[in-house]
Amino acid sequence: MKRRTFVSAASAAALAGLAGCGAPTGDDGNGGNGGEGDGATTEEAEDGETTEEEDGETTEGTETTTEDTETTAGEDGDGGGVEVAMITEGSEYYFDPIGLAVEPGTTVTFVNESGAHSSTAYAEGNGGAEVTRIPEDAEPWDSETISEEGATFEHTFEVEGTYDYFCIPHKTLGMVGRIVVGEPGGPGEEGMPPDGEVPDSDTIVEEGSVSYEDFSG
Ligand SMILES: [Cu+2]
Numbered sequence: 530m531k532r533r534t535f536v537s538a539a540s541a542a543a544l545a546g547l548a549g550c551g552a553p554t555g556d557d558g559n560g561g562n563g564g565e566g567d568g569a570t571t572e573e574a575e576d577g578e579t580t581e582e583e584d585g586e587t588t589e590g591t592e593t594t595t596e597d598t599e600t601t602a603g604e605d606g607d608g609g610g611v612e613v614a615m616i617t618e619g620s621e622y623y624f625d626p627i628g629l630a631v632e633p634g635t636t637v638t639f640v641n642e643s644g645a646h647s648s649t650a651y652a653e654g655n656g657g658a659e660v661t662r663i664p665e666d667a668e669p670w671d672s673e674t675i676s677e678e679g680a681t682f683e684h685t686f687e688v689e690g691t692y693d694y695f696c697i698p699h700k701t702l703g704m705v706g707r708i709v710v711g712e713p714g715g716p717g718e719e720g721m722p723p724d725g726e727v728p729d730s731d732t733i734v735e736e737g738s739v740s741y742e743d744f745s746g
Pocket residue numbers: 615622623645646647696697698699704
């Protein structure tokens with residue numbers, strides 16, 4: 530959701546800015562960098578000002594440069610933070626969203642919203658996991674049990690593939706989650722985690738994120 534909003538805002542802003550000025554300076558900067566997280570914010574702010582004055586004058590130049598901007602804006606979106614909440618609600622214990630799709634290099638923050646939980650990768654021997662359900666070259670992670678409300682744990686996902694993980698205290702109660710990094714793949718694609726169910730990877734990639742509520746019905 531966040532990414533989409535961001536992309537269109539950035540494209541629109543850049544488009545408006547480019548319409549007005551023929552100077553190639555702005556373009557070159559973007560294309561060369563491959564777009565880092567911060568660039569777009571500045572663009573937006575600056576372009577917002579010029580739009581009003583120059584918009585009406587030169588509409589023709591616009592179309593040529595639009596393609597450039599879209600690519601850059603897409604990459605910019607990845608810099609944003611992504612969160613997964615760890616929740617106790619009555620007798621339910623869950624990760625929300627239970628399914629999440631991210632690009633390689635994304636840092637996911639697990640937030641302990643209520644109760645006591647862990648975010649622990651299914652990697653044999655990691656936090657008591659009996660099986661491995663993360664890509665071969667991937668780093669396993671284990672936050673260990675977090676009981677303080679609002680406390681967080683971060684993990685950066687570098688290797689593409691499917692990652693299943695669980696909560697140590699609630700493993701036997703089916704508290705599990707899935708993160709797909711880039712394209713689905715690896716041992717996580719074989720069947721379901723031994724302790725609970727997660728959404729199908731294709732659905733996760735398609736939706737970007739699957740909430741616990743949607744998944745559990
Ligand atoms: Cu838990």
